[in-house]
Amino acid sequence: MSQNLLFTNDVATALGNLVKDAAPATIHVIADENTARLVVPRLGLPASADLITIPAGDDAKNLDTLASIWGHLVDNGATRRSLTVNVGGGMVTDIGGMAAATFKRGMRFINLPTTLLGAVDAAVGGKTGINFRGLKNEIGVFAPADAVIVSTRFFVTLPMHELLSGYAEMIKHALLTDGREYRRLIGTDVSLTDAAGLLPMLRDSVMIKKRIVDEDPCEKGVRRALNLGHTVGHALESFSHECRSPLPHGYAVAYGLLAEMIISHIELGFPSSALHEMGAFLKKTYTASSLGIPVQPLPAISCDDYDRLIDLMSHDKKNATSNDINFTLLEAPGRPVIDRTATPATIVAALDILRDMTS
Numbered sequence: 001m002s003q004n005l006l007f008t009n010d011v012a013t014a015l016g017n018l019v020k021d022a023a024p025a026t027i028h029v030i031a032d033e034n035t036a037r038l039v040v041p042r043l044g045l046p047a048s049a050d051l052i053t054i055p056a057g058d059d060a061k062n063l064d065t066l067a068s069i070w071g072h073l074v075d076n077g078a079t080r081r082s083l084t085v086n087v088g089g090g091m092v093t094d095i096g097g098m099a100a101a102t103f104k105r106g107m108r109f110i111n112l113p114t115t116l117l118g119a120v121d122a123a124v125g126g127k128t129g130i131n132f133r134g135l136k137n138e139i140g141v142f143a144p145a146d147a148v149i150v151s152t153r154f155f156v157t158l159p160m161h162e163l164l165s166g167y168a169e170m171i172k173h174a175l176l177t178d179g180r181e182y183r184r185l186i187g188t189d190v191s192l193t194d195a196a197g198l199l200p201m202l203r204d205s206v207m208i209k210k211r212i213v214d215e216d217p218c219e220k221g222v223r224r225a226l227n228l229g230h231t232v233g234h235a236l237e238s239f240s241h242e243c244r245s246p247l248p249h250g251y252a253v254a255y256g257l258l259a260e261m262i263i264s265h266i267e268l269g270f271p272s273s274a275l276h277e278m279g280a281f282l283k284k285t286y287t288a289s290s291l292g293i294p295v296q297p298l299p300a301i302s303c304d305d306y307d308r309l310i311d312l313m314s315h316d317k318k319n320a321t322s323n324d325i326n327f328t329l330l331e332a333p334g335r336p337v338i339d340r341t342a343t344p345a346t347i348v349a350a351l352d353i354l355r356d357m358t359s
């Protein structure tokens with residue numbers, strides 16, 4: 001399942017070479033309404049390339065949009081020897097990858113992520129899919145892109161909260177590797193880092209994910225380490241939607257990372273110094289006021305909400321049974337332990353400490 005990953009800000013040349021080598025029957029570019037306007041015109045694609053524009057946003061990652069892509073491919077002469085180029089964030093690479101993987105039982109596709117979250121996470125690793133009946137990523141297939149072009153040049157138009165969403169996943173990758181990389185990231189102000197400076201940091205981070213995915217492409221074991229921060233993170237994200245104060249995914253992951261570092265401290269003696277550094281970093285960076293955006297950085301949680309949060313964690317796809325809540329924990333930065341469970345009492349203690357550390 002090893003993927004061809006290209007790290008470059010000369011995207012037009014890289015894409016031109018890949019298209020030349022592929023010599024496809026037809027080229028179909030899948031983009032959302034924002035990336036079709038902001039990115040596609042800068043790719044130097046041949047005039048014959050067929051553009052498929054889909055609505056932006058996770059709500060459109062559904063069966064209707066998928067069917068509209070399949071219909072467009074049928075109507076525009078796509079064959080098994082055609083190529084799709086998915087240009088966008090994780091929403092586009094997830095649904096575009098699934099469209100390509102299933103059309104005529106599979107055609108080739110290239111991912112060109114245009115968000116930091118897409119580049120560091122969604123476009124790499126072969127997970128594709130759509131939401132179904134209100135459930136996130138309920139239907140999908142493992143299908144790695146033939147190539148992924150990882151670039152930072154299109155992030156200039158990204159809103160700051162989108163950039164920070166992806167940065168949380170970079171911090172997660174660093175925590176899985178070693179303490180030095182983790183401290184480098186929380187000591188960096190990503191808002192002041194230009195495209196040229198961000199590209200090598202992004203490459204290091206993507207390679208951490210690639211190494212883990214190459215070892216366990218279908219998530220039977222070690223790949224579950226990548227779920228660090230996501231058990232609590234997904235619960236916070238879903239809870240924030242229920243409270244009509246939606247939290248960007250990466251913000252939920254950032255707070256989920258801190259919560260799971262606290263659980264790691266209780267269960268496995270994760271060092272409290274690294275924990276406090278993360279708390280201080282979140283307070284400084286993942287805030288509404290410092291970003292000037294209309295989102296709540298952490299939904300207003302009270303003790304009365306703990307049962308609901310634990311209930312949401314118990315419905316997580318990663319759990320083997322509905323009684324056990326599965327976590328990836330850390331003995332220390334770089335020493336993940338997969339398939340751990342924590343009792344409700346420990347989770348409540350962690351949520352208490354999380355609230356104290358971030359208030």
Ligand SMILES: NC(=O)c1ccc[n+]([C@@H]2O[C@H](COP(=O)([O-])OP(=O)(O)OC[C@H]3O[C@@H](n4cnc5c(N)ncnc54)[C@H](O)[C@@H]3O)[C@@H](O)[C@H]2O)c1
Pocket residue numbers: 032033034035038039056057058061088089090091092094114115116117118121122123124125126127128136137154155156157158159162165
């Ligand atoms: N497959 C995986 O392994 C995996 C991993 C993580 C997340 N995901 C999925 O990824 C999706 C989230 O990805 P995302 O955060 O990239 O969201 P997204 O794709 O919805 O993009 C967020 C917003 O940014 C806009 N945008 C994209 N690129 C831009 C640019 N360069 N300039 C300005 N605006 C731009 C988009 O139009 C959209 O409005 C979710 O559907 C999630 O389930 C998948």
